[in-house]
Amino acid sequence: MGCGMEDEVDQEGYWMLQVDTDFTITTETKSSTESRASVPSVNDFVVELYNASGSTLVQKWEHFSDMGETIRSKTGDFLLKTYYGEQHTGAFEKPYYEGSSSFSVKGKQTTQVAVTARIANTKVSVNYKEGFKNYFKDYSMKMASTGDSLLFSKNETRAAFFEPGKVGMSLALTKQDGTQLSYSPASISTEKGKHYIINIDVSENGSGGMDLVIAFDKSTENRPITISLPGSATAVKSPPFILPTGFANGRILSFIVGATDIEPVSALVIAEGGISSCKISTDSYDVMKMNWPIGAIDLAATDASSVTNQQIIRDLGFDFTPSMNGLQMAELDFTKLIPLLPTNSQVDLTHTFYIEVTDEEGDTNARFSVVLQSMNPGFRLFKPVDIPIGSTLANIRFELCEGSINQIKAEYLSYGVWSACEFEKPIEKTNIVNIYSCTIKIPALTTQGQSIRLNYNNGARYSNEQVIEYLK
Structure with a gap:
């Protein structure tokens, strides 16, 4: 072989691609209904090869199945992307999956390249409860992220896929007597790979009226938002709250x-x-x-x-x-x-x-x-363990990276005034660096718990506050 041909071979290598998929979607809210989009085949994924920075497309395969087992390539650093579907601002039952991996090709060697493709958008469903369906003659929910809105009609059971981020909502209602109502709940913050189910229901409010109940994310799932619906002489709007x-x-x-x-x-x-x-x-x-x-x-x-x-x-x-x-x-x-x-x-x-x-x-x-x-890092009080009803002793742990534990005092809050706590047991080191523990005396707890904090060097610095609570 001539010298020129040897140099050319030294500048080439091979790589083999393995594509794995992870179609897991974490459900963020509870619901009795669940819809599932069809899961694509790995062979249908698009594969693109870029330079190391991802700025220049080197080669593209429309289907993973079109690629040979081993790809011949020049040496160098590359970025590989694989995806299925289209990244869109909102569409029913059209998930988008993608994955990427960086790798290097060396002369006369074969590089194994592995990439995992995962869902890259947010899944959202609307679940109209039976009581809600019976109370209203007609209803629909419009939702949108950064593009055109999607309409979840009264008969819509499909899930929608949006770009991760803020998803806005608008609810249109028609009562049995023809009265039309509209509500615009706050937008929800969404993350890719997660499923958000918006549960919509009605309930009696105890004063002869009905409440609209909306639970649409983790923070409101166990504490749903209620809005009094007009149409009853006793239905009174609540003042604003937070x-x-x-x-x-x-x-x-x-x-x-x-x-x-x-x-x-x-x-x-x-x-x-x-x-x-x-x-x-x-x-x-x-x-x-x-x-x-x-x-x-x-x-x-x-x-x-x-x-x-x-x-x-x-x-x-x-x-x-x-x-x-x-x-x-x-x-x-x-x-x-x-x-x-x-x-x-x-x-x-x-x-x-x-x-x-x-x-x-x-x-x-x-x-x-x-x-x-x-x-400041290095001086903080950790959440104390709950104590039995009637107990006045609490075990606490704190971090102190700089300074002397002899300068530490504990305080509790009583009627807006901080007062000193006695130490039942001296401060001791734990087996974790800079972490200490001790037992303090506090008044008998109220139903709201007892706020405490640490005081360093007679008030030169204070730790964060924590609340000691009763065992449930």
């Missing part, structure tokens, strides 16, 4: 500075009379230094000044349902804002936000506050 996810009204929610695995933190606004204004404000000077506008910001307003302020706080990471004026439901999402909140290397900072909602009839919600504490 359902929190990931926190409690007025209670401190602590997070570690720099944490990236923050659970969703959001507030669902419910206004049966339609949202007229939804104002958010903060008294945190540190947050205002981020360029957060001073004073209340009306998220439902459409004047130029309000729209400008709305965009400012969106850019800071705070998200909310757009064009919420007149809607019965809207979502305020703090999740992306939390990692960007101001921090301090010496002390933990607390940032309080206030939410005030007024409906179109002039009713306003009770005072609602979101209290977020940016906690």
Whole structure:
């Protein structure tokens, strides 16, 4: 063989592809019905070969079955993609699957390439319960992600597939007497590979009227949203209220500075009379230094000044349902804002936000506050174990990476005042680095539990708050 031909062979190699599939879809809500789209054959998947960065298509096979067992290729780094179906903004029973893998081809060698294809969009179903079907003459639900809406009619049983992200909803109802109603629940946040089932029902409200009941995600599955339906002399609209996810009204929610695995933190606004204004404000000077506008910001307003302020706080990471004026439901999402909140290397900072909602009839919600504490890493109190009724001793564990345990004191909250707790047993090291345990004395618990925290060096720093509760 000539030298030139040897060099050419050295610059070529082979690769073999194995495609696996994982068609698992995690169901996020409970339902008595379940629909399943047809599962494709691996042989029907499209296979595309790109350069290492994925910017240039090198070769394409319309079907995996069209590929030979071994592919001859130049040496180098490559990106392989395989998929089935079309990535769309919304379609019935049309899932989209995809997978990718990077690999290298070396001269005179055969590379084994493995890729797993998984569902890459969100599955959504609407489940009309029997009581709901009997109460209304006609009904339908429109849903949309980033594209055209899909209509779930009264007879629709198929599941729809959307791009992951926010999915909006609009419910149109016709009562037996012909009265027409419409409701716009807040959009739901969806993830790829998960199935969200929206359960819609009615129930008696105990005052002679009927409630519309909507349960559409994990946060409301066990605490469904109810809306009083008109048509009864005793049916009275409730004033606006707020359902929190990931926190409690007025209670401190602590997070570690720099944490990236923050659970969703959001507030669902419910206004049966339609949202007229939804104002958010903060008294945190540190947050205002981020360029957060001073004073209340009306998220439902459409004047130029309000729209400008709305965009400012969106850019800071705070998200909310757009064009919420007149809607019965809207979502305020703090999740992306939390990692960007101001921090301090010496002390933990607390940032309080206030939410005030007024409906179109002039009713306003009770005072609602979101209290977020940016906690320095290395000094935190873990969730205590529940204790028996009547007990005044609690075992706690905490982390202290820097400093002396001799400077640690425990405190409990009583009528808004923090008081010192005695240590029943001295602080001890555990077998985990920087983790300590001890037993403290607290007053007999109330039904709401007992808030506690740790104090370092006479108040130089405080830990996050935790709540000790009774054994259920």
